[in-house]
Amino acid sequence: MTAPASPKATDGPPPAADGGGLDRGVLAVAAVVVLGAIMSILDVTVVNVALKHLVEDFNTPLSTIQWVATGYTLALATVIPVTGWACARFGTKRLYMISIGLFVAGSALAGMAWNAESLIAFRVLQGLGGGMIMPAGMTILTQAAGAQRVGQVMSIVGIPMLLGPIAGPILGGWLVDDVSWEWIFYINVPIGAVALVLAARILKKDEPQPGEKLDFLGLVLLSPGLAALIYGLATGAEKSDFGRTDVLLATVGGAVLTVLFVWHALRRGNENPLIDLRLFKRRSVAAASGTMVLFACAFFGAMLIVPFYYQTVRGESAFASGLLLAPQGLGAMLTMPIGGKLTDKLGPGKVVLVGLATVVLGVAGFATLITPDSSYWLHAAALFVMGMGMGMTMMPTMSAAMQTLVHDEVPRASTALNIIQQIAGSIGTAFITVLLAAQMRDRGLPGTNELSGGEAGANAPQPPPEVLAAMMQKLSDSFQTTYWWSLALLAFAFLPALLLPRRKPDTTVDAPMPMH
Numbered sequence: 001m002t003a004p005a006s007p008k009a010t011d012g013p014p015p016a017a018d019g020g021g022l023d024r025g026v027l028a029v030a031a032v033v034v035l036g037a038i039m040s041i042l043d044v045t046v047v048n049v050a051l052k053h054l055v056e057d058f059n060t061p062l063s064t065i066q067w068v069a070t071g072y073t074l075a076l077a078t079v080i081p082v083t084g085w086a087c088a089r090f091g092t093k094r095l096y097m098i099s100i101g102l103f104v105a106g107s108a109l110a111g112m113a114w115n116a117e118s119l120i121a122f123r124v125l126q127g128l129g130g131g132m133i134m135p136a137g138m139t140i141l142t143q144a145a146g147a148q149r150v151g152q153v154m155s156i157v158g159i160p161m162l163l164g165p166i167a168g169p170i171l172g173g174w175l176v177d178d179v180s181w182e183w184i185f186y187i188n189v190p191i192g193a194v195a196l197v198l199a200a201r202i203l204k205k206d207e208p209q210p211g212e213k214l215d216f217l218g219l220v221l222l223s224p225g226l227a228a229l230i231y232g233l234a235t236g237a238e239k240s241d242f243g244r245t246d247v248l249l250a251t252v253g254g255a256v257l258t259v260l261f262v263w264h265a266l267r268r269g270n271e272n273p274l275i276d277l278r279l280f281k282r283r284s285v286a287a288a289s290g291t292m293v294l295f296a297c298a299f300f301g302a303m304l305i306v307p308f309y310y311q312t313v314r315g316e317s318a319f320a321s322g323l324l325l326a327p328q329g330l331g332a333m334l335t336m337p338i339g340g341k342l343t344d345k346l347g348p349g350k351v352v353l354v355g356l357a358t359v360v361l362g363v364a365g366f367a368t369l370i371t372p373d374s375s376y377w378l379h380a381a382a383l384f385v386m387g388m389g390m391g392m393t394m395m396p397t398m399s400a401a402m403q404t405l406v407h408d409e410v411p412r413a414s415t416a417l418n419i420i421q422q423i424a425g426s427i428g429t430a431f432i433t434v435l436l437a438a439q440m441r442d443r444g445l446p447g448t449n450e451l452s453g454g455e456a457g458a459n460a461p462q463p464p465p466e467v468l469a470a471m472m473q474k475l476s477d478s479f480q481t482t483y484w485w486s487l488a489l490l491a492f493a494f495l496p497a498l499l500l501p502r503r504k505p506d507t508t509v510d511a512p513m514p515m516h
Contacts (some may be wrong), residue, residue, distance in 0.1 A: 012205065029144045033137035035098050035195045039188055040130040043107070044072070045168025046184045047123075050176045057181060060116040070234045071120045073422075075127025077226035080419050081274050082269050083135040085214050091206040092143075096136040097199050102129025104192030109469035111185035133213050135418045135437040140203065142402055167329070169322030171305060177319065218264055218274030225257030226423065242434070283499060284411065288401035291352065292417070292497030293424045295393060301428030302483060303328075305436055309479045313372055313472055327380040331387025339392035340399075348400035350502035355392030356493055362386030363490060367483035372472045400500045435485055439478035444472065 047069060054065045086095050106126030113119035175183045232251030236242035242251070265273035280286045310321040333357075342351050362385035369378050401417060 004105045004106070010283075011144070015300050026141070026144050030141055032198045033141045035191065035198065036096065036133045037137055039100075039191045039195065040103060041138070042168050042171070043130065043184075043188060044069070046152070046172035046175070046187075047072070050172055050181045050184050053176050053181050054116070058116045058119075064116050068119045068123050072123045072127040072130070073230055073234065074227045075124045076131035077230050077419075078223045079128050079131035080135060080422065081222045082214075082219060083132045083418075084276075084416075085274060086132070087136060087139055089214070092136055092140050093199065093203040093206055095132060096140060096203070097196055098284060099129045099132035099136060100192050100195050100199065103133065104189055104196075105129075107185045107188035107192070108200070111182040112217060138418070150352065152211045165324075167252055169208060169325065170319060171322075173317065173319030173322055188238075200245045215274040218261055221257050221261035225254045225261060226419065229254030229255070229423070231259060233427060236430060236434070252463075274455050275419070276413075277416075279413055279416065285401045287499035288348075288397050289417070290421055291400075291493050291500065292420055292487065294493035295356070295359075295397070295433060296421055296424035297428035298486045298493070299390065299428075300425045301364065301430075301432030302486035303433060304429055305479065305482065309370060309476075313370075313476050313479065324376065324379065325383065326384040328387035328390070331384040331389075332351075332391035333387075334390035335388045336395060339396050343393075343396040343399050347501050347503040348396040349497070350503035351392050351396040352400070352497050353432060353494070355389045355396065356497055358389030358492075359386055359393055360389070360487065360490055362389055363483065363487050367480055370392045370476050370480040370483060372469070372476050397497075397500070431489075432482060436478060439481050440475065443474040443478055445474055445478065472486060 013335050051065055051068065054068065055061070058065065083095070090098070103126055106122050106124075106129060110122040110126060110391050111118055113122055170367065171187075175181070175187070218380055228250045232242075232249075232254055236244070236247040236251065243246065262277060265275060265277045280289060307321040309318060310316040310324055316324065359418075362382050365385065366379065366382035369375075369382060398417060401413060
């Protein structure tokens with residue numbers, strides 16, 4: 001197969017290729033990429049905190065406002081598959097700046113939304129830009145550093161992935177409570193403006209490849225397929241019913257289209273597929289993908305319900321729940337740079353196995369603490385251990401796939417890995433949400449919508465203290481059982497992780513992208 005063309009940089013002295021620390025040029029590029037990524041990832045968790053306020057301000061049912069989040073996710077799934085081709089066709093720098101521009105425009109318009117329908121439409125515009133920011137940024141940074149330093153690069157890219165779930169609820173709670181919901185969108189405008197200025201000044205010009213043909217049939221199959229699949233999973237989880245006709249049609253239809261895309265991408269004679277699935281024939285790429293799927297399904301799904309536990313069982317506000325999650329981010333920030341350097345020196349396989357073991361220890365500890373009155377200090381310790389494990393798992397896993405790729409394969413692989421992460425996260429979220437709802441239902445508890453203050457729960461009468469205490473015990477038991485299931489799923493991630501490379505990358509595989 002002919003490797004797809006990719007953008008080329010202008011000439012200039014290359015950075016150090018000895019596998020040592022990152023030079024100033026790469027760090028400057030990293031700063032630009034992280035700024036854009038933080039903006040897009042933070043936005044997701046900030047908006048989730050504001051959904052209840054949007055219900056009240058727009059006088060709209062929660063089931064409608066939920067599309068403010070779901071519409072954004074569907075837009076991401078639609079646009080991510082095209083990023084690899086677009087990087088080659090328009091150049092990574094140009095595409096990165098276009099994606100930030102779309103995201104900022106969508107943010108400004110969302111802040112001016114006059115009803116729920118207009119807000120949902122502008123969130124879709126945000127998603128069309130946000131979906132390309134992360135894969136394009138990863139491509140720019142990976143090509144700039146080269147294979148021998150990709151572990152350190154991925155540890156930098158992982159910063160916004162950690163800050164989003166931690167800082168998002170805190171920032172969103174403060175903006176909604178003390179400023180206004182419009183500012184959860186307006187805050188992206190100055191950040192995006194700074195990111196655009198820095199991108200224009202720091203990122204090097206690259207040469208687009210006009211001859212790069214778009215795999216139109218692949219796009220027609222994959223983008224609607226992913227969107228339908230995520231819609232089915234999200235709607236089924238929201239309604240706690242995957243047997244509904246609309247949910248079944250969307251989920252099965254999306255799965256069929258995705259399978260047809262796999263056949264199309266692998267068939268003989270297709271020299272330029274939208275996503276190069278032949279890359280997954282390499283053991284490192286396949287093992288990294290399997291590890292990422294199982295880890296994302298178990299971990300991100302489980303972390304999604306932690307704020308819900310704090311708000312329902314412990315009676316904390318959204319702002320306080322965000323603060324209680326901070327130890328996880330601190331733990332990850334401590335180990336992520338170390339994990340990146342160890343990945344480059346020892347190989348990702350050894351680092352990921354240690355990271356997974358640490359995550360399992362933290363999740364097991366947290367699961368035992370899910371009670372109506374357990375110590376927040378012990379919670380902080382368990383979350384801190386979880387974060388330490390995550391810092392040594394997620395980005396080293398990504399590094400395992402990227403280290404074996406040559407320069408021209410990076411944009412396609414980056415796109416594929418982002419799709420895998422997005423789908424795995426959606427599946428994990430749906431799985432954990434449905435599992436929690438089933439546990440609550442088995443214990444005779446009301447649905448998540450009532451407990452979270454939805455339409456039915458807003459005017460519900462307060463039960464007597466003894467009844468409320470029994471209800472909180474049953475609710476905490478539901479969370480605890482769900483966490484044990486998540487832990488079991490997380491344990492399966494060890495199987496593909498055992499196949500990850502356990503040696504440092506070969507620095508002769510690829511040369512770093514020349515930079516000034």
